[in-house]
Amino acid sequence: xxxxxxxxxxxxxxxxxxxxxxxxxxxxxxxxxxxxxxxxxxxxxxxxxxxxxxxxxxxxxxxxxxxxxxxxxxxxxxxxxxxxxxxxxxxxxxxxxxxxxxxxxxxxxxxxxxxxxxxxxxxxxxxxxxxxxxxxxxxxxxxxxxxxxxxxxxxxxxxxxxxxxxxxxxxxxxxxxxxxxxxxxxxxxxxxxxxxxxxxxxxxxxxxxxxxxxxxxxxxxxxxxxxxxxxxxxxxxxxxxxxxxxxxxxxxxxxxxxxxxxxxxxxxxxxxxxxxxxxxxxxxxxxxxxxxxxxxxxxxxxxxxxxxxxxxxxxxxxxxxxxxxxxxxxxxxxxxxxxxxxxxxxxxxxxxxxxxxxxxxxxxxxxxxxxxxxxxxxxxxxxxxxxxxxxxxxxxxxxxxxxxxxxxxxxxxxxxxxxxxxxxxxxxxxxxxxxxxxxxxxxxxxxxxxxxxxxxxxxxxxxxxxxxxxxxxxxxxxxxxxxxxxxxxxxxxxxxxxxxxxxxxxxxxxxxxxxxxxxxxxxxxxxxxxxxxxxxxxxxxxxxxxxxxxxxxxxxxxxxxxxxxxxxxxxxxxxxxxxxxxxxxxxxxxxxxxxxxxxxxxxxxxxxxxxxxxxxxxxxxxxxxxxxxxxxxxxxxxxxxxxxxxxxxxxxxxxxxxxxxxxx
Ligand SMILES: Nc1nc2c(ncn2[C@@H]2O[C@H](COP(=O)(O)OP(=O)(O)OP(=O)(O)O)[C@@H](O)[C@H]2O)c(=O)[nH]1
Ligand SMILES: [Mg+2]
Numbered sequence: 001x002x003x004x005x006x007x008x009x010x011x012x013x014x015x016x017x018x019x020x021x022x023x024x025x026x027x028x029x030x031x032x033x034x035x036x037x038x039x040x041x042x043x044x045x046x047x048x049x050x051x052x053x054x055x056x057x058x059x060x061x062x063x064x065x066x067x068x069x070x071x072x073x074x075x076x077x078x079x080x081x082x083x084x085x086x087x088x089x090x091x092x093x094x095x096x097x098x099x100x101x102x103x104x105x106x107x108x109x110x111x112x113x114x115x116x117x118x119x120x121x122x123x124x125x126x127x128x129x130x131x132x133x134x135x136x137x138x139x140x141x142x143x144x145x146x147x148x149x150x151x152x153x154x155x156x157x158x159x160x161x162x163x164x165x166x167x168x169x170x171x172x173x174x175x176x177x178x179x180x181x182x183x184x185x186x187x188x189x190x191x192x193x194x195x196x197x198x199x200x201x202x203x204x205x206x207x208x209x210x211x212x213x214x215x216x217x218x219x220x221x222x223x224x225x226x227x228x229x230x231x232x233x234x235x236x237x238x239x240x241x242x243x244x245x246x247x248x249x250x251x252x253x254x255x256x257x258x259x260x261x262x263x264x265x266x267x268x269x270x271x272x273x274x275x276x277x278x279x280x281x282x283x284x285x286x287x288x289x290x291x292x293x294x295x296x297x298x299x300x301x302x303x304x305x306x307x308x309x310x311x312x313x314x315x316x317x318x319x320x321x322x323x324x325x326x327x328x329x330x331x332x333x334x335x336x337x338x339x340x341x342x343x344x345x346x347x348x349x350x351x352x353x354x355x356x357x358x359x360x361x362x363x364x365x366x367x368x369x370x371x372x373x374x375x376x377x378x379x380x381x382x383x384x385x386x387x388x389x390x391x392x393x394x395x396x397x398x399x400x401x402x403x404x405x406x407x408x409x410x411x412x413x414x415x416x417x418x419x420x421x422x423x424x425x426x427x428x429x430x431x432x433x434x435x436x437x438x439x440x441x442x443x444x445x446x447x448x449x450x451x452x453x454x455x456x457x458x459x460x461x462x463x464x465x466x467x468x469x470x471x472x473x474x475x476x477x478x479x480x481x482x483x484x485x486x487x488x489x490x491x492x493x494x495x496x497x498x499x500x501x502x503x504x505x506x507x508x509x510x511x512x513x514x515x516x517x518x519x520x521x522x523x524x525x526x527x528x529x530x531x532x533x534x535x536x537x538x539x540x541x542x543x544x545x546x547x548x549x550x551x552x553x554x555x556x557x558x559x560x561x562x563x564x565x566x567x568x569x570x571x572x573x574x575x576x577x578x579x580x581x582x583x584x585x586x587x588x589x590x591x592x593x594x595x596x597x598x599x600x601x602x603x604x605x606x607x608x609x610x611x612x613x614x615x616x617x618x619x620x621x622x623x624x625x626x627x628x629x630x631x632x633x634x635x636x637x638x639x640x641x642x643x644x645x646x647x648x649x650x651x652x653x654x655x656x657x658x659x660x661x662x663x664x
Contacts, residue, residue: 008340011640013206020051022632029628033621035366039571047358056347057209059230062239063249064091064215067270071312072212078319080143086154094190096225097153097212099197101204107138109149110196117167120544123194123224124552153195158186224549230257231524235264235343243274246299269296273311308335348639355636363629370622372502376586381611395598406587412499419491427569430480433473434562442469443551460529467522478511481565501579509568514561521553
């Protein structure tokens with residue numbers, strides 16, 4: 001692999017690790033000093049998860065035999081010294097092949113039998129079920145055996161026409177696309193539905209996932225591939241053959257599968273070595289390549305800078321032989337440089353935003369909590385300072401006053417109870433439209449409409465109607481959560497005024513993000529529900545698979561929306577609980593200090609000094625927490641740097657005791 005992509009990806013992953021360490025530092029500090037409540041801890045864990053599991057998916061898509069597998073070999077496997085993924089003339093890769101590294105598993109090839117299509121389970125569902133897969137360990141230190149094992153992705157089998165139809169490889173409506181029938185009446189179909197290669201390549205270890213696909217226009221392509229895996233890939237490399245130019249079926253693949261996501265498409269004009277011609281000069285061949293690139297760019301409607309002429313075969317040979325000159329001639333380095341320079345900054349930005357937003361949220365939360373504690377300390381100090389030189393009778397009066405205040409304050413519990421009842425009812429109403437039951441009902445309704453329409457030609461219409469209904473549900477959830485916000489806001493300001501709380505409203509969750517996600521699913525699937533696919537949908541197995549896939553995609557959106565709404569509500573009400581606890585503790589403490597002062601007047605000064613000490617400690621915690629948050633943000637802004645060192649910030653450890661412990 002050319003250094004550029006490898007180094008950039010390495011730096012990106014190093015940066016992520018560093019950010020993770022910074023975040024751990026913050027979490028540890030907050031936990032050690034009891035500054036984070038359950039909500040903050042959950043937020044931190046979610047952020048950590050997001051950082052650690054961030055994947056970068058690059059998909060290779062083309063008609064068969066354009067050189068996808070060869071290109072993957074050249075980019076990722078050349079260090080084995082041979083061709084590892086099978087790449088031969090004609091149809092080779094028969095099922096989608098996903099290369100990734102999961103350190104929890106050993107190196108292995110996992111294969112999902114094609115028959116699993118008959119059960120209607122989606123690939124996403126089957127991923128978690130080990131039993132469904134055939135697992136073969138991989139000998140990674142022995143390239144010959146490795147290549148031999150990976151031959152499996154080319155395996156096919158012969159089945160009857162009837163079975164082929166059931167599996168989705170035979171269609172009476174489009175007979176021209178059907179595979180040939182042999183003299184026994186059998187049809188050749190792929191043996192596997194999906195292959196996962198768990199391989200400890202350095203780039204895969206850093207979260208890169210590579211998806212090799214079989215020629216896509218073949219009948220029987222896995223709907224999940226086209227609807228789920230490809231649209232969610234961060235980048236797609238579309239490959240054409242310089243020897244064939246842009247054919248009609250290439251255009252079909254481009255139109256059906258790569259029409260959207262303009263930013264992350266890379267077009268490769270492969271096999272430029274085939275243009276070499278003993279009767280032409282090198283300059284003439286170069287000129288031909290240039291004009292073919294321009295032509296390709298025009299036909300596909302992309303900028304010419306997105307088209308990369310290269311020879312995967314030459315690049316693989318050059319890397320295997322360590323021939324730098326041939327590697328340059330293969331022009332692969334230009335594609336790798338583009339992948340590195342365009343793909344990674346985009347990922348970086350996303351992560352930076354995630355971390356910066358998360359840090360901000362946490363910091364606000366923590367400072368509010370500590371600020372509150374300081375305010376209460378200040379009240380106590382004020383009261384105690386006022387006691388200097390006061391008589392025993394006066395002190396008794398003050399204790400009585402605290403008792404009265406406490407009793408008055410306790411009246412808030414009735415109000416809080418009532419508020420809780422109203423709040424939980426409103427929340428339940430808001431969540432009901434986002435429930436998985438509701439989603440299933442809506443999808444079932446779409447299905448009824450679809451099967452009622454002739455040949456499923458109404459499929460698209462029914463699907464669009466479903467999306468409209470779902471959007472309404474999200475709108476409704478937004479409206480209801482705004483109502484909750486208004487209700488809580490009004491109650492909070494009353495409670496603050498009457499009982500001295502400092503309850504604050506945070507921004508209510510914004511459903512717009514989920515509406516956008518729904519829109520993306522709609523766009524992707526509407527395209528799929530065009531005429532040709534609608535025919536395929538008339539096969540019950542596909543309809544069932546389509547439905548399951550759709551539900552699983554939509555469920556993610558709805559579950560996330562619902563979780564966000566719930567989390568917001570939980571954090572708002574946990575604020576009430578924690579302030580209630582704090583206030584009670586405060587009354588108790590005030591009373592206790594007065595009692596102590598009453599028994600020994602000398603205790604007054606000691607107590608005041610104690611409170612001052614506590615306040616100083618709290619300020620120290622706040623300063624230190626701010627430094628840690630600043631460091632985290634700074635690291636996020638700095639982005640990946642070579643060597644990925646921690647940005648050094650002098651952060652003297654100030655005070656190590658927790659406020660609660662000090663007060664206990
Ligand atoms: N001359 C030449 N041949 C190439 C090049 N790249 C790939 N090939 C050959 O083209 C044939 C097809 O390559 P594959 O990598 O199997 O193509 P694919 O796109 O993976 O095809 P499927 O797996 O069938 O979808 C193989 O014989 C390769 O060796 C190239 O740059 N130049
Ligand atoms: Mg292939």
